[in-house]
Amino acid sequence: MITNFFEGIGAYGVLMTKVFRRPDRWNLFYRSTIKEIQLLGIDSIGIVVILSVFMGAIVTIQTAFQLSDDPLIPTYYIAMATRESITLEFSPTVVSLILAGKVGSNIASSLGTMRVSEQIDALEVMGVNSASYLILPKIVAQLFFNPILILMSMFLGLWGGAMAGDLLGLIAFQESISGYQLEFIVFENIIYGLIKSVVYAFVIGSVSAYCGYTVKGGAVEVGVASTNAVVRSCLTIILSNYVLTDLLLN
Amino acid sequence: MIQAKGIHKSFGDNHVLKGVDVDFHQGETNLIIGRSGSGKTVFLKTILGLHQPDKGEIIYDGEVLGEMTKQRFKKLRQEIGMVFQGGALFDSMTVAQNIRFPLEMFSTMTEHEMDQRVKFVMDRVRLEGADAKFPSEISGGMQKRVSIARAISMSPKYLFCDEPNSGLDPETAIVIDQLIHEITHEFGMTTIVNTHDMNSVLEIGDHVIFMKEGHKVWEGNSSEVLKSTNADVEEYVFKSKLFKQVRQALR
Numbered sequence: 467m468i469t470n471f472f473e474g475i476g477a478y479g480v481l482m483t484k485v486f487r488r489p490d491r492w493n494l495f496y497r498s499t500i501k502e503i504q505l506l507g508i509d510s511i512g513i514v515v516i517l518s519v520f521m522g523a524i525v526t527i528q529t530a531f532q533l534s535d536d537p538l539i540p541t542y543y544i545a546m547a548t549r550e551s552i553t554l555e556f557s558p559t560v561v562s563l564i565l566a567g568k569v570g571s572n573i574a575s576s577l578g579t580m581r582v583s584e585q586i587d588a589l590e591v592m593g594v595n596s597a598s599y600l601i602l603p604k605i606v607a608q609l610f611f612n613p614i615l616i617l618m619s620m621f622l623g624l625w626g627g628a629m630a631g632d633l634l635g636l637i638a639f640q641e642s643i644s645g646y647q648l649e650f651i652v653f654e655n656i657i658y659g660l661i662k663s664v665v666y667a668f669v670i671g672s673v674s675a676y677c678g679y680t681v682k683g684g685a686v687e688v689g690v691a692s693t694n695a696v697v698r699s700c701l702t703i704i705l706s707n708y709v710l711t712d713l714l715l716n
Numbered sequence: 717m718i719q720a721k722g723i724h725k726s727f728g729d730n731h732v733l734k735g736v737d738v739d740f741h742q743g744e745t746n747l748i749i750g751r752s753g754s755g756k757t758v759f760l761k762t763i764l765g766l767h768q769p770d771k772g773e774i775i776y777d778g779e780v781l782g783e784m785t786k787q788r789f790k791k792l793r794q795e796i797g798m799v800f801q802g803g804a805l806f807d808s809m810t811v812a813q814n815i816r817f818p819l820e821m822f823s824t825m826t827e828h829e830m831d832q833r834v835k836f837v838m839d840r841v842r843l844e845g846a847d848a849k850f851p852s853e854i855s856g857g858m859q860k861r862v863s864i865a866r867a868i869s870m871s872p873k874y875l876f877c878d879e880p881n882s883g884l885d886p887e888t889a890i891v892i893d894q895l896i897h898e899i900t901h902e903f904g905m906t907t908i909v910n911t912h913d914m915n916s917v918l919e920i921g922d923h924v925i926f927m928k929e930g931h932k933v934w935e936g937n938s939s940e941v942l943k944s945t946n947a948d949v950e951e952y953v954f955k956s957k958l959f960k961q962v963r964q965a966l967r
Contacts (some may be wrong), residue, residue: 491821584804591764591876592794592818 478676480610482595485672487614496604499610506569506604507611511618513568513639514561518619521560521624525551530636541637545628545645549655552623558659559707561619561667562612567698570674573604574695577678577687586679593595597679612667613660620659665710666703717742718763718874718906722772723754731756732898734930742906743852745897745920749911750927751952758880758909762795764876765789776874794822797867797905799877799896801804801857805851811862812838812847818870837865837868841895857888859894875900875907881916893919914953917941926952 489495529547536699577600580586589596628642637645675693681687718740719832725733731953732755740746750758764775765781772966775782805814808926812834819830838847841861851859860880861936867875877896881889900907909916917924921938923957926949934946941953 492818579807583805583807584800584802587766588798588800588804588806590766591793591796591798592821593790594821 470649477680479596481526481541481601481676481679482672484595485675486529487598488597489598489602490594495603496652498599499606500659502603502607503611506572507608507615510565510568510605510615514615514619515622516635517561517564517714518557518622519626519629521556521619521632522548522623522628525556525623526627526631526636526642530631534636541668542641542648544631544637545642546648548627549624549646550644553620553655553659557619557623558616558662558666561616561666562670562703563662563700564705565615566610566670566674566698566703567696568638569608570670570695570699571692573671573674575688575692577601577675578681578691581681582684582688599678601672601675605668608667608671609664613663615654616659616663620656661714662707662710665706669702669706670699673702687690717773717777717849718908720759720763720772721764723759723762723769723774724771725767725769725775726882727783728962732930733769736927736930737811738925738932738935740908743901743904744907744922745900746925747909747911747915747917747921748927750910750916752870752912753932754927755928756910760878760908761875763908764798765792765867779949782941792798794818794870797875799860799863799867799875799880801882802862803863805854805859805866809850810847811843811851811854814862815865815869817867818858822870826958833869837869840868841865842897844900846920857884860884860888860892864892864895864899868903869902873905873947875905875913877907877909879911879913880909881911881913883900886915889913890897892920896920912913914956914959917953 516646526544526548528545529551533544534549577586580600584635586596586600587597624642624646628637628639628646629636630643674695677691677698678688720736720738722738723733723736724731728947736755736759738746748759750756758767761818762769768782776844779788780790783787806817811828815837816830818835819825823830825833836845838844841864843858844860844866846858846862847935848855851862854862864880875896879895881892884892893916896907896909899905909920911917918941919940924936924938924941925932926934926941926946927946934944934949936944937955944953945949954960
């Protein structure tokens with residue numbers, strides 16, 4: 467098992483050296499990247515919107531519940547704590563974990579299907595660097611669009627929290643907005659999350675692509691690769707979150 | 717012309733190719749036949765450069781495959797057309813986009829020239845009117861024709877076909893065989909076809925190689941194959957009732 471793990475790391479490294487090569491044709495690369503942005507990014511907006519609004523609402527309710535016991539704590543602290551939770555962890559990490567499920571399985575299954583139906587072999591026989599042609603646009607699209615989704619998630623999460631707080635009578639909308647602005651630090655609250663989102667984007671794109679591209683067998687193996695892509699992406703995101711949190715906050 | 721000289725290939729302890737020597741001539745349809753597990757596919761992939769031979773040389777028109785520079789090898793790839801067993805069409809692209817893909821990737825043609833070339837090869841393989849359809853919307857026979865059209869779009873010098881008529885009804889299979897034969901002669905290509913199908917052998921076999929357990933055990937042409945006295949060839953060719961009757965009729 468340990469040998470397999472290290473073999474996998476090696477094979478992943480070798481694949482990435484094939485991926486990060488100059489594209490054969492830039493116009494085809496741009497076209498593929500735009501297509502991937504649509505498929506992997508824009509098509510994910512719906513799930514990010516729903517998830518973020520409700521996540522913000524739930525964090526606000528939970529925080530209000532925890533702080534409501536102490537009358538000495540001002541209510542805008544509910545908003546402040548919600549902001550910290552949303553911008554530092556929930557938006558970058560939880561949304562990326564959900565995207566690892568949606569986007570990761572999409573990448574792995576599409577590449578896996580291309581592998582088992584000999585489409586990747588066809589590209590190789592033509593002299594196309596199939597790894598670069600197929601995977602690079604997916605990674606670039608992820609790197610470009612994931613930070614946008616995370617920024618959107620932060621904004622919607624905070625809006626959802628303020629709305630829920632107001633609707634349930636926990637904290638007034640205006641007070642939430644004031645709480646969000648209190649001791650707001652651009653690096654800590656925005657850049658930190660964006661750095662994480664870029665790393666997670668690379669993890670989702672590359673790990674899922676590796677799982678799909680290296681499939682051997684048939685339809686069952688494509689399904690297994692799709693599951694592996696999600697599990698491995700999630701584990702790698704969690705591990706890199708631990709490392710990044712330590713590096714960025716200390 | 718493609719020459720295979722003393723090709724050996726093993727996978728672990730499994731010695732698949734045991735010194736195969738064959739010359740594939742230009743302008744001929746060269747068929748490799750043999751039972752499953754005889755080493756046909758490994759041989760084809762070794763000729764294509766997808767497998768590195770353990771011993772021996774593959775020579776394309778005087779150039780040794782293993783001694784080519786990366787640039788030359790990449791250029792050679794563009795001189796090769798390949799028809800896969802399952803078609804291997806890009807399912808997210810239409811028929812016309814599939815055929816156009818190699819041109820967009822490697823040629824310096826203008827948009828208009830590419831359109832003209834796509835139209836020409838589509839007409840040549842009799843695919844008129846299918847350009848906007850996706851591979852999933854056309855029949856197996858049409859998919860094979862699209863695959864052939866894509867393979868010849870760059871005017872290749874060498875055409876490889878891996879069981880091109882598997883899964884097709886006998887009538888369509890003959891149409892595909894004849895198409896391969898016609899374009900081979902028309903464009904002067906060196907064509908290598910990997911097949912199990914005896915009808916293909918008789919229909920288009922300008923040069924037939926019979927493989928068994930990693931060896932070339934017989935070679936000849938389509939008319940010679942029925943008269944062969946090689947025991948392995950006889951056993952393979954005259955296995956079916958139909959061919960047993962053909963043998964009786966010949967005698």
